[in-house]
Amino acid sequence: MTMRQRIELTVNGRIRSVEVAPHHTLLDVLRDDLGLTGTKECCLVGECGACTVLVDDLAVDSCLMLGVEADGASVTTVEGLATGDKLHPLQEAFLETGAAQCGFCIPGQLLAAAALLANDPHPTRAAVEEGLAGNLCRCAGYEQIIEAVVVAARAGASES
Amino acid sequence: MTDPCVGMSPRRVGGRDRVTGRQAYVADIHLDDVLHAKLVSLDCARARIITVDTSAALAVPGVRLVMTAADLPQPVPRFGPQFQDRPVLAAGETHYHGEPLAAIAAETKDAAEEATRLVRIEYEELPAVFTIAGALDPMAPLVQDPALRPGDRLARSNVLREHHYGWGDVDAASADVVVEGTYAFPMVTQFAIEPHGFIAAPDSDGIAVWSSIQHPNWLQRVIASLLHLPLAKVRIFAPDPGGGFGGKQHAKYEPLVAFMALRAGRPVRLVLTLEETFQAVRRGASEIHVRSGFRSDGGLVFRDIEANYLIGAYADIADRTVAKGSYTSNGPYRVPAVRIVARSILSHTTPSTAFRGFGNPQQIWAVESNMDEAARALGIDPLALRLQNLAHPGEAFIPGDTPADGDWARTVERAAELIGWGNPPAPGRGRGLAVGLKSGPTTGLSNSIVRLLADGSVIVYAGTSDMGQGARTIFAQIAADELGAPLDWVTVVMGDTAVVPYDQQTSASRSSVFMGNSILLACRDIQAKIRAMAARLEPVDEAAVVVERGEVRIGGRVTPIRDVLVRGLGRLGGELIGIGEMRKEAEPEHPLGGTAAFFEFNCTAVEVEVDRETGDVVVARHVTVSDVGKAMNPIQVRGQDEGAAIMGLGHTLMEHIIHDEAGRIRNLGAIDYRIPTSLDLPLRMESDFVENADGPGPYGAKGMSEGALLCVAPAVAAAVHDATGVRIRDLPLSPERVWRALHDAAESPDAGAPEAIDAR
Numbered sequence: 001m002t003m004r005q006r007i008e009l010t011v012n013g014r015i016r017s018v019e020v021a022p023h024h025t026l027l028d029v030l031r032d033d034l035g036l037t038g039t040k041e042c043c044l045v046g047e048c049g050a051c052t053v054l055v056d057d058l059a060v061d062s063c064l065m066l067g068v069e070a071d072g073a074s075v076t077t078v079e080g081l082a083t084g085d086k087l088h089p090l091q092e093a094f095l096e097t098g099a100a101q102c103g104f105c106i107p108g109q110l111l112a113a114a115a116l117l118a119n120d121p122h123p124t125r126a127a128v129e130e131g132l133a134g135n136l137c138r139c140a141g142y143e144q145i146i147e148a149v150v151v152a153a154r155a156g157a158s159e160s
Numbered sequence: 161m162t163d164p165c166v167g168m169s170p171r172r173v174g175g176r177d178r179v180t181g182r183q184a185y186v187a188d189i190h191l192d193d194v195l196h197a198k199l200v201s202l203d204c205a206r207a208r209i210i211t212v213d214t215s216a217a218l219a220v221p222g223v224r225l226v227m228t229a230a231d232l233p234q235p236v237p238r239f240g241p242q243f244q245d246r247p248v249l250a251a252g253e254t255h256y257h258g259e260p261l262a263a264i265a266a267e268t269k270d271a272a273e274e275a276t277r278l279v280r281i282e283y284e285e286l287p288a289v290f291t292i293a294g295a296l297d298p299m300a301p302l303v304q305d306p307a308l309r310p311g312d313r314l315a316r317s318n319v320l321r322e323h324h325y326g327w328g329d330v331d332a333a334s335a336d337v338v339v340e341g342t343y344a345f346p347m348v349t350q351f352a353i354e355p356h357g358f359i360a361a362p363d364s365d366g367i368a369v370w371s372s373i374q375h376p377n378w379l380q381r382v383i384a385s386l387l388h389l390p391l392a393k394v395r396i397f398a399p400d401p402g403g404g405f406g407g408k409q410h411a412k413y414e415p416l417v418a419f420m421a422l423r424a425g426r427p428v429r430l431v432l433t434l435e436e437t438f439q440a441v442r443r444g445a446s447e448i449h450v451r452s453g454f455r456s457d458g459g460l461v462f463r464d465i466e467a468n469y470l471i472g473a474y475a476d477i478a479d480r481t482v483a484k485g486s487y488t489s490n491g492p493y494r495v496p497a498v499r500i501v502a503r504s505i506l507s508h509t510t511p512s513t514a515f516r517g518f519g520n521p522q523q524i525w526a527v528e529s530n531m532d533e534a535a536r537a538l539g540i541d542p543l544a545l546r547l548q549n550l551a552h553p554g555e556a557f558i559p560g561d562t563p564a565d566g567d568w569a570r571t572v573e574r575a576a577e578l579i580g581w582g583n584p585p586a587p588g589r590g591r592g593l594a595v596g597l598k599s600g601p602t603t604g605l606s607n608s609i610v611r612l613l614a615d616g617s618v619i620v621y622a623g624t625s626d627m628g629q630g631a632r633t634i635f636a637q638i639a640a641d642e643l644g645a646p647l648d649w650v651t652v653v654m655g656d657t658a659v660v661p662y663d664q665q666t667s668a669s670r671s672s673v674f675m676g677n678s679i680l681l682a683c684r685d686i687q688a689k690i691r692a693m694a695a696r697l698e699p700v701d702e703a704a705v706v707v708e709r710g711e712v713r714i715g716g717r718v719t720p721i722r723d724v725l726v727r728g729l730g731r732l733g734g735e736l737i738g739i740g741e742m743r744k745e746a747e748p749e750h751p752l753g754g755t756a757a758f759f760e761f762n763c764t765a766v767e768v769e770v771d772r773e774t775g776d777v778v779v780a781r782h783v784t785v786s787d788v789g790k791a792m793n794p795i796q797v798r799g800q801d802e803g804a805a806i807m808g809l810g811h812t813l814m815e816h817i818i819h820d821e822a823g824r825i826r827n828l829g830a831i832d833y834r835i836p837t838s839l840d841l842p843l844r845m846e847s848d849f850v851e852n853a854d855g856p857g858p859y860g861a862k863g864m865s866e867g868a869l870l871c872v873a874p875a876v877a878a879a880v881h882d883a884t885g886v887r888i889r890d891l892p893l894s895p896e897r898v899w900r901a902l903h904d905a906a907e908s909p910d911a912g913a914p915e916a917i918d919a920r
């Protein structure tokens with residue numbers, strides 16, 4: 001068996017210390033070691049975006065990053081978006097526009113959108129299309145997702 | 161009454177869990193003591209298995225089980241929704257690239273993964289067929305052992321079934337103009353973002369199975385039959401699928417995982433990789449020859465259709481998609497003579513199965529492209545040609561089936577109006593329009609239970625799978641209105657066969673109609689009890705009490721149901737229970753075993769720009785209009801229509817599974833198989849719907865979740881023709897294909913002309 005390596009990272013504001021296999025991805029660590037199953041697994045080659053999380057505020061396909069590389073990092077997953085019972089404005093907007101259909105891609109879409117709005121608080125539609133281009137939705141609720149991001153931007157999502 | 165909920169767009173019931181990450185899909189479910197399974201397959205289309213040596217795999221620390229066909233009951237059990245032809249594991253021979261012949265169960269995913277590489281398989285690669293021509297070649301190897309098809313006159317060919325439909329005398333029909341062509345539709349895959357997941361666990365004297373399945377009750381029957389267990393000892397948990405699109409209708413690897421769990425005496429979970437889902441499900445490819453005869457004034461005289469569908473190595477539900485898709489292939493038109501022949505052709509490829517549209521998009525691609533070619537040949541506007549031939553409401557356009565159940569011309573006119581059909585498109589753009597018709601369910605049975613609790617809150621039990629279409633929300637809306645409860649006082653329980661009553665299936669856009677009606681009836685059952693209660697409390701004769709949409713009316717006095725309930729239940733409290741059943745019986749004499757419960761009808765009109773340098777097609781405008789009867793939740797209707805439209809753009813512009821010369825899939829996975837992203841959307845999407853309350857569902861609703869996908873491809877191809885003068889009869893309209901067609905046309909100017917126009 002491979003030697004496991006201890007890493008310390010902040011996940012959704014909480015410091016976590018965990019022993020990880022060196023070949024395991026951040027996605028494996030989140031889902032299997034930390035039990036945070038909100039982050040989804042699909043293509044495992046960085047094409048679908050279902051596993052998108054924020055690592056030090058950057059949107060990252062967690063299937064493409066090794067767990068050990070996240071040592072010392074601050075990670076935000078979908079479970080960390082809401083504050084207690086209060087949903088993040090993006091979450092509210094996704095519900096309001098009907099953007100979440102089957103829901104499987106939604107955690108990744110939300111985090112990609114959060115990263116987008118952090119850089120560009122009032123994006124154009126084209127900028128939203130570009131910013132979410134790495135997140136596939138087979139329900140193809142793209143119109144509703146884009147609308148949600150625009151609505152959230154208007155509601156000042158980047159300030160929350 | 162209080163503000164109605166049906167017809168409004170409240171937030172999705174279950175939506176909050178979807179945006180917080182709390183929604184648990186199968187892969188998110190953790191069972192203690194679980195073993196992780198991985199499949200073992202060969203990197204070739206077809207092989208004779210000589211020996212399987214599992215010793216090295218078993219020696220990997222943590223490996224608990226290496227299952228091969230030899231570990232199963234003999235002969236290896238087979239299953240399938242139409243034919244019992246799919247083995248639990250391949251025995252003796254593999255029949256398609258990726259067919260599992262062994263499976264590992266280990267304490268960790270890593271150990272299982274490592275062991276898959278250590279199963280030593282001695283095999284001989286055998287000749288395989290993976291095209292229609294190859295499979296129909298008289299010398300072709302047989303995909304299925306004729307012994308599997310006793311008494312079948314076609315058993316010594318690769319044709320699984322041949323279907324014949326029609327009316328009138330095509331050969332005797334006399335047409336002024338005949339337009340014909342052959343239209344090809346590629347293999348495409350469902351690509352639900354949630355890869356299929358399965359867990360099985362021994363459960364006292366039975367078994368529990370978790371699956372991302374659309375039809376939990378059907379799966380329950382399959383497992384019970386394979387394991388020789390009574391239904392009551394097979395408990396299926398069906399968490400909301402993360403997208404289904406038809407690919408999750410029927411059992412795939414649940415039987416394997418069930419056998420493994422029983423053998424290991426522990427829970428076993430198998431979550432497929434995306435690559436494995438490509439090798440598990442796809443849509444049937446097709447080549448369809450259409451010959452249509454017209455009078456010179458545009459009236460259709462006959463239609464002659466020969467459709468070949470390439471299905472996979474096992475039938476799954478593919479032959480039914482062929483039967484159902486081809487049965488309505490004449491479309492929504494009035495035609496005196498129609499002849500349809502359709503074949504399901506087996507091949508050494510991934511078993512094809514249901515996929516949104518269920519065999520119809522292939523036919524509609526062919527027939528609507530043919531209609532566009534006919535319009536050009538006749539010198540008639542394509543919109544006018546459709547309107548001229550469209551069946552009127554109530555017209556028996558398919559003899560012996562449900563008459564036209566919508567004012568379809570209104571849908572077409574609305575689409576034409578939205579795209580501005582009468583005005584020329586912007587310079588450099590081309591415009592195209594097409595219609596799509598699909599027969600809804602032909603049989604159905606949906607049971608439901610509704611409980612009105614002592615405080616007026618409601619629990620609905622429905623066996624539908626909410627895979628994104630929003631069934632849970634619709635059911636809650638119905639119950640809320642009928643029983644006078646606020647929407648957030650309604651809970652909908654789904655996905656557990658030990659708790660929820662029987663539902664035949666979640667497919668064919670049926671659930672709003674079938675389960676919707678069932679729930680409506682269950683609510684009416686409760687309303688009848690409220691009525692008796694109110695009469696007793698008053699006291700008045702029951703005939704003097706009306707209970708409707710959440711309210712009790714006696715004379716001029718209106719009381720909320722809840723007030724009557726609380727008084728009527730009295731000090732013991734308790735609840736009222738309503739039972740609903742919606743049933744559509746089979747009709748054995750009907751070619752499909754039953755008439756259409758309703759038709760889905762859509763009209764799509766698009767405007768495209770074609771880049772002559774690259775062949776890239778940009779959809780500048782996409783208008784989609786569906787006849788939905790009643791939009792019970794307009795935001796969800798829009799989500800389904802626009803999502804279906806964009807999914808349709810996938811097979812129209814980019815998607816196709818590519819095989820190499822040995823029958824292996826070359827574009828396995830998300831890097832090489834492209835589906836639409838946010839950068840592939842039409843520059844402008846406009847969706848609308850027609851509501852005439854003429855459907856058989858609650859409040860006049862019809863099913864609607866597939867309609868907007870049906871005719872995207874022919875609309876886009878017609879627009880490409882309009883923009884460039886080049887006719888393309890193969891999908892997808894990829895840049896390479898379009899570029900080549902443009903170049904071929906430039907070299908031989910006739911290439912863009914219709915293939916065969918006989919003026920008789």
